[in-house]
Amino acid sequence: xxxxxxxxxxxxxxxxxxxxxxxxxxxxxxxxxxxxxxxxxxxxxxxxxxxxxxxxxxxxxxxxxxxxxxxxxxxxxxxxxxxxxxxxxxxxxxxxxxxxxxxxxxxxxxxxxxxxxxxxxxxxxxxxxxxxxxxxxxxxxxxxxxxxxxxxxxxxxxxxxxxxxxxxxxxxxxxxxxxxxxxxxxxxxxxxxxxxxxxxxxxxxxxxxxxxxxxxxxxxxxxxxxxxxxxxxxxxxxxxxxxxxxxxxxxxxxxxxxxxxxxxxxxxxxxxxxxxxxxxxxxxxxxxxxxxxxxxxxxxxxxxxxxxxxxxxxxxxxxxxxxxxxxxxxxxxxxxxxxxxxxxxxxxxxxxxxxxxxxxxxxxxxxxxxxxxxxxxxxxxxxxxxxxxxxxxxxxxxxxxxxxxxxxxxxxxxxx
Amino acid sequence: xxxxxxxxxxxxxxxxxxxxxxxxxxxxxxxxxxxxxxxxxxxxxxxxxxxxxxxxxxxxxxxxxxxxxxxxxxxxxxxxxxxxxxxxxxxxxxxxxxxxxxxxxxxxxxxxxxxxxxxxxxxxxxxxxxxxxxxxxxxxxxxxxxxxxxxxxxxxxxxxxxxxxxxxxxxxxxxxxxxxxxxxxxxxxxxxxxxxxxxxxxxxxxxxxxxxxxxxxxxxxxxxxxxxxxxxxxxxxxxxxxxxxxxxxxxxxxxxxxxxxxxxxxxxxxxxxxxxxxxxxxxxxxxxxxxxxxxxxxxxxxxxxxxxxxxxxxxxxxxxxxxxxxxxxxxxxxxxxxxxxxxxxxxxxxxxxxxxxxxxxxxxxxxxxxxxxxxxxxxxxxxxxxxxxxxxxxxxxxxxxxxxxxxxxxxxxxxx
Numbered sequence: 001x002x003x004x005x006x007x008x009x010x011x012x013x014x015x016x017x018x019x020x021x022x023x024x025x026x027x028x029x030x031x032x033x034x035x036x037x038x039x040x041x042x043x044x045x046x047x048x049x050x051x052x053x054x055x056x057x058x059x060x061x062x063x064x065x066x067x068x069x070x071x072x073x074x075x076x077x078x079x080x081x082x083x084x085x086x087x088x089x090x091x092x093x094x095x096x097x098x099x100x101x102x103x104x105x106x107x108x109x110x111x112x113x114x115x116x117x118x119x120x121x122x123x124x125x126x127x128x129x130x131x132x133x134x135x136x137x138x139x140x141x142x143x144x145x146x147x148x149x150x151x152x153x154x155x156x157x158x159x160x161x162x163x164x165x166x167x168x169x170x171x172x173x174x175x176x177x178x179x180x181x182x183x184x185x186x187x188x189x190x191x192x193x194x195x196x197x198x199x200x201x202x203x204x205x206x207x208x209x210x211x212x213x214x215x216x217x218x219x220x221x222x223x224x225x226x227x228x229x230x231x232x233x234x235x236x237x238x239x240x241x242x243x244x245x246x247x248x249x250x251x252x253x254x255x256x257x258x259x260x261x262x263x264x265x266x267x268x269x270x271x272x273x274x275x276x277x278x279x280x281x282x283x284x285x286x287x288x289x290x291x292x293x294x295x296x297x298x299x300x301x302x303x304x305x306x307x308x309x310x311x312x313x314x315x316x317x318x319x320x321x322x323x324x325x326x327x328x329x330x331x332x333x334x335x336x337x338x339x340x341x342x343x344x345x346x347x348x349x350x351x352x353x354x355x356x357x358x359x360x361x362x363x364x365x366x367x368x369x370x371x372x373x374x375x376x377x378x379x380x381x382x383x384x385x386x387x388x389x390x391x392x393x394x395x396x397x398x399x400x401x402x403x404x405x406x407x408x409x410x411x412x413x414x415x416x
Numbered sequence: 417x418x419x420x421x422x423x424x425x426x427x428x429x430x431x432x433x434x435x436x437x438x439x440x441x442x443x444x445x446x447x448x449x450x451x452x453x454x455x456x457x458x459x460x461x462x463x464x465x466x467x468x469x470x471x472x473x474x475x476x477x478x479x480x481x482x483x484x485x486x487x488x489x490x491x492x493x494x495x496x497x498x499x500x501x502x503x504x505x506x507x508x509x510x511x512x513x514x515x516x517x518x519x520x521x522x523x524x525x526x527x528x529x530x531x532x533x534x535x536x537x538x539x540x541x542x543x544x545x546x547x548x549x550x551x552x553x554x555x556x557x558x559x560x561x562x563x564x565x566x567x568x569x570x571x572x573x574x575x576x577x578x579x580x581x582x583x584x585x586x587x588x589x590x591x592x593x594x595x596x597x598x599x600x601x602x603x604x605x606x607x608x609x610x611x612x613x614x615x616x617x618x619x620x621x622x623x624x625x626x627x628x629x630x631x632x633x634x635x636x637x638x639x640x641x642x643x644x645x646x647x648x649x650x651x652x653x654x655x656x657x658x659x660x661x662x663x664x665x666x667x668x669x670x671x672x673x674x675x676x677x678x679x680x681x682x683x684x685x686x687x688x689x690x691x692x693x694x695x696x697x698x699x700x701x702x703x704x705x706x707x708x709x710x711x712x713x714x715x716x717x718x719x720x721x722x723x724x725x726x727x728x729x730x731x732x733x734x735x736x737x738x739x740x741x742x743x744x745x746x747x748x749x750x751x752x753x754x755x756x757x758x759x760x761x762x763x764x765x766x767x768x769x770x771x772x773x774x775x776x777x778x779x780x781x782x783x784x785x786x787x788x789x790x791x792x793x794x795x796x797x798x799x800x801x802x803x804x805x806x807x808x809x810x811x812x813x814x815x816x817x818x819x820x821x822x823x824x825x826x827x828x829x830x831x832x
Contacts, residue, residue, distance in 0.1 A: 011627040013452040015443025016634070020434050022457070027431030036429040037464060041438070041455035048453060055471060072609050072626070073617065112610045132804070153628075155804060211432035218432075275719070281705025282698030285719040289697025292773050292805060294721065300729070301719035303691075303701040309716040309759055313729075343725055357708050389708060 001172070002037045003029055004060035006052060008068035008077050009152055010043040021066040021150070021157045028161055032169055033177030033224060034062065044074035053084040057145050064165070067152030069135035071115045077149060078138075082122040085142045092127060095119040095136045102134055128164035132156045139168060146172075177224045178231040182242055184217040185258060185402050186249040186416035192217045195245075206235050208242075215395050216258075248411045251402070258401040259287045265408045266297035266347075273404065274343030275301035276314055276335035278326070279355040279368060284397040299343040304335070314338040327352050327360055329380045332369035340373045347407075348373040349400045353383075355392045368396040372403040372413065379403060379413040417588065418453045419445055420476035422468060424484035424493050425568055426459040437482040437566075437573045444577055448585055449593025449640060450478065460490035469500040473561050480581070483568030485551035487531045493565060494554075498538045501558045508543060511535040511552045518550055544580035548572045553580060562588075593640045594647040598658055600633040601674060601818050602665040602832035608633045611661075622651050624658075631811050632674070664827045667818065674817040675703045681824045682713035682763075689820065690759030691717035692730055692751035694742070695771040695784060700813040715759040720751070730754040743768050743776055745796045748785035756789045763823075764789040765816045769799075771808045784812040788819045788829065795819060795829040 005022045012019055022039040029036050037060060042052045049068075056063045068077030082089050096119035103111035118135045121127060128137035133156040139148045148165050150157045184192060189212040193200075196219075200208045206223035221238055225231040243250050255261045266273060275284045285301035288294055302313050307326050310316040316334045324330040332350045340348025353368025354360060366385040371378060383399050385392035406413045421438045428435055438455040445452050453476060458468045465484075472479045484493030498505050512535035519527035534551045537543060544553035549572040555564045564581050566573045600608060605628040609616075612635075616624045622639035637654055641647040659666050671677045682689060691700045701717035704710055718729050723742050726732040732750045740746040748766045756764025769784025770776060782801040787794060799815050801808035822829045 007455075010625060012439070012455065013442055014446045014625075014636070015439050015441070015452075016627055016636075017629060018434055018436055018439040019455070023428075023431045023434040025431070026429055030430045036431075037459070038468075039423075039428065039435070039455070039457035043453070051475075052454070059467075071606050073613055112606050114606060114610055114613075155807065209430065209432075211427060211430075213432070277698075277701075279705075280702075281710065281714075282693075282701030282717060282719065285693075285698030285721075286696075286702045289695075289719070289721060290806070294697065298697075298721050300721040300725040301698060302729070303698065303705070303717035303719065305701075305705060305711055305714050305716040306759070312760075313716070313718070313758060342729060343722070344728070390706075 001061045002035045002059075003062040003064060004038040004040060004056040005036060005064050005066065006056055007039070007041045007066045007152070008044065008049060009041070010045075010074070012041045012067075013043045020154050021152060024154065024158050025064055025066070025150075025161055028166060029169075031177075031179050032166070033222070034169065044068060044076060046076050046080050049076065049080045050084055053081060057084070057143065060145070062146045062148070064148045064150065066150050066157055069118060069137065069149060069151045071112075071117050071134070075117070075135075078120060078122065081147060081149065085122075085140070085145075085147070087122045087124065087140065087142065089120040090123050092119045092121050092136070095121065095127065095129065098129060098136075099134050126168070128160055130156060130160060131163075132159040137164060139165070175224055175226050176228045176231050177222060178228055178235070179220055179222040180235060180239060181254050182219040182221070182239065182246070182250050183252050183255050183258075184219065184246060184249050185215075185251050185398060187217055187246070188212075189217060192219065192246070206238050208238070215391065215398055248406065249416065251405055257287075258398055258405065260291060262401050262404050262408075263288065263291050263294065263297050265405065269408065271346040271408075272297055272299045273347045273349065274299045274339045274345035275349045275400070276310075276339035276351070277301060277303050278305060278310070278335070278352040280351050280393045280396050281305055283393050284349065284351065284400055287397055287401075299345040302339055302342070310335065314342060325360070325362060327354055327363055327367060327369065329369050329371075329382065332371035332380055333373065333378055336371035336373035336378060346375065347404060349404070351396050351400060353392070353396060355389045356387060357389065366392050368392065368399075370396055370399045370403065372400065372407060374407060379407070381414055417477045418451045418475075419478040419480060420454040420456060420472040421452060421480050421482065422472055423455070423457045423482045423568070424460065424465060425457070426461075426490070428457045429459050436570050437568065440570065440574050441480055441482070441566075441577055444582060445585075446595065447593075448582070449591070450585065460484060460492060462492050462496050465492065465496045466500055469497060473500070473559065476561065478562045478564070480564045480566065482566050482573055485534060485553065485565060485567045487528075487533050487550070491533070491551075494536065494538065497563060497565065501538075501556070501561075501563070503538045503540065503556065503558065505536040506539050508535045508537050508552070511537065511543060511545065514545060514552075515550050542584070544576055546572060546576060547579075548575040555581070555584060591640055591642050592644045592647050593638060594644055594651070595636055595638040596651060596655060597670050598635040598637070598655065598662070598666050599668050599671050599674075600635065600662060600665050601631075601667050601814060603633055603662070604628075605633060608635065608662070622654050624654070631807065631814055664822065665832065667821055673703075674814055674821065676707060678817045678820050678824075679704065679707050679710065679713050681821065685824065687762040687824075688713055688715045689763045689765065690715045690755045690761035691765045691816070692755035692767070693717060693719050694721060694726070694751070694768040696767050696809045696813050697721060699809050700765065700767065700816055703813055703817075715761040718755055718758070726751065730758060741776070741778060743770055743779055743783060743785065745785050745787075745798065748787035748796055749789065749794055752787035752789035752794060762791065763820060765820070767812050767816060769808070769812060771805045772803060773805070782808050784808065784815075786812055786815045786819065788816065788823060790823060795823070797830055
């Protein structure tokens with residue numbers, strides 16, 4: 001089975017938004033063992049959309065559309081797809097009722113009539129109710145091609161893929177395809193990939209695919225077998241060997257994120273964290289509190305962006321800042337120790353550095369000191385995150401999380 | 417002139433990376449007044465790439481490829497494009513020398529021979545030297561179609577588009593196309609679009625296009641004329657009328673973000689902000705410090721996630737929390753007032769609410785109180801952000817920024 005993802009929306013062609021839907025769906029399909037052959041984007045233009053559907057029909061077994069299901073006059077995906085497959089639309093009373101209910105309950109404002117346009121669906125389709133927004137999705141099969149239509153807003157698209165499309169696609173597969181993802185922090189792409197390259201190319205089942213994202217590395221192991229158990233058995237020795245050769249930089253298999261791993265470790269041990277952030281400006285706190293249930297493990301944080309606030313709020317001695325400089329090992333440590341005390345947490349993290357674009361005349365832009373204070377020990381890493389402001393901030397927060405993970409699992413903390 | 421962006425790379429089809437190249441190039445082309453009709457992604461597969469090139473040739477005047485110019489055996493874009501247009505490749509000695517120099521200067525490692533594969537280029541093309549990496553790009557015209565090839569890594573792709581492709585494309589355009597973007601906070605997509613629908617459909621030049629992103633709305637006005645001045649003149653009355661009819665929900669024309677507008681207002685007035693965040697967990701601080709130069713206007717923040725830290729760090733009376741509940745108008749106000757005092761800032765923001773998934777038995781999940789404290793006045797908004805944790809947090813931080821914007825521009829603060 002080979003799939004084409006057909007995204008509809010002039011905003012994509014204008015460069016107003018990036019096509020994360022195609023990325024997300026590709027990732028899901030890849031995990032399901034379904035090959036993706038093409039991504040196509042067209043605007044809200046019925047002629048070009050019709051042509052694109054006809055091209056997709058001629059080469060793909062599965063067409064997944066995103067976008068163009070909403071209430072505006074630009075939203076034409078259902079009409080065009082139905083016409084291209086020679087199917088009529090009908091007005092779905094159940095969905096209309098759900099949309100009316102959505103407005104009265106969630107929005108608390110009267111619904112404008114154009115919203116009911118979304119309740120028109122192809123005759124004979126399986127309806128995917130949208131519990132995360134208004135526009136329903138659907139699936140139908142005709143002329144040997146399976147079509148799935150999903151709404152464009154990324155949150156709705158992901159939720160509907162996971163909850164509606166995924167269970168359905170699972171029933172179509174032959175055998176089981178199972179993947180596991182090794183997550184790695186502290187090694188670059190070529191460092192991970194180069195020693196594995198020959199072996200990866202020779203592997204057929206399981207397969208191994210490396211990729212890099214936001215300063216982290218991922219190694220995906222995928223096996224196909226008659227049963228899930230057999231696929232798992234085939235992957236076991238491969239994963240064990242990779243973990244052995246990569247060592248402590250592997251922070252988890254199928255982990256969601258560094259912050260999720262750290263949160264789980266804290267919860268398991270009944271410990272808590274507080275963060276004092278300067279150049280990261282709240283990013284570490286934000287990442288810790290992205291996770292539901294964060295209040296059990298995250299006490300809070302201080303974003304001591306202004307230099308004097310480091311002293312007034314957290315009691316970092318002004319003389320220390322004067323002597324060592326605000327971007328220094330000593331100030332990072334003082335931030336970590338003091339935030340730990342102020343929030344009565346088990347661990348304190350202190351981050352101070354230069355996210356740019358301006359330097360301080362001493363350190364190059366990208367220099368960040370990250371400190372971890374525990375009850376009876378403390379650690380500092382000096383990192384150099386390049387010149388990109390976002391990247392520097394992401395890396396600094398990730399290093400703090402990695403230090404915590406290593407401390408709690410008995411690994412060396414300062415060196416990676 | 418209508419363009420197709422053809423991105424080559426199996427990593428895109430596997431969902432390992434998101435196609436930011438297509439977004440970036442679309443944005444540039446849009447600014448140049450060149451319509452983008454299609455984005456297409458294919459893998460590193462010569463057969464499918466050839467088919468995709470033939471489809472693109474049949475419908476577009478300009479084909480811009482990204483990716484597949486590198487040194488590995490998967491990098492086939494130049495070979496396939498040249499073959500599809502019946503052009504031979506030649507070995508460019510100048511580029512070969514540049515690539516050798518890149519390795520000896522930048523990488524400090526001997527160059528492996530496969531890197532010279534990148535110096536093969538289509539006969540008769542204009543070479544775009546890559547000063548940001550190794551693989552050169554190029555452009556040629558044949559059969560009435562203009563082809564531009566750019567490397568895949570986003571940083572190189574952007575730099576080469578700006579420095580090599582852009583000056584070239586400027587010489588091809590006729591007239592000037594100018595756009596302005598109205599940014600709107602506080603109105604939904606259908607509320608903005610519905611009253612404008614008939615008018616939008618009737619407009620030809622200027623045109624009007626609405627879109628939604630992260631809880632905000634955008635209205636893009638675009639005009640085409642012989643000169644930039646004339647295009648501006650054509651748009652002026654349209655923009656004035658839209659601003660008039662939409663009113664205070666328009667927070668800027670061509671503004672980067674709410675936080676950028678607020679930062680500029682603060683800087684202009686010489687004022688500063690501090691933030692006390694509970695459910696947003698540092699997101700507002702992060703957004704304020706995403707901007708270079710944030711230290712002039714943002715004093716810092718307290719992420720008082722644990723209830724007792726609201727008292728210990730910011731002095732919110734424990735009795736007040738006991739009496740009114742931690743998610744309340746009164747606690748939001750106390751957070752705003754106290755963080756303002758602790759950080760010696762001109763404004764304090766306080767955010768407390770339920771980002772979910774758990775409720776408190778009193779308020780529904782998604783209820784957030786956002787308070788703004790100024791020197792002699794204070795304000796609270798109660799918002800209901802739905803059930804999605806990310807969305808609730810984004811909306812709460814945006815509401816805080818909107819309140820600040822309204823206060824500083826003399827608009828009503830609590831109602832939108």
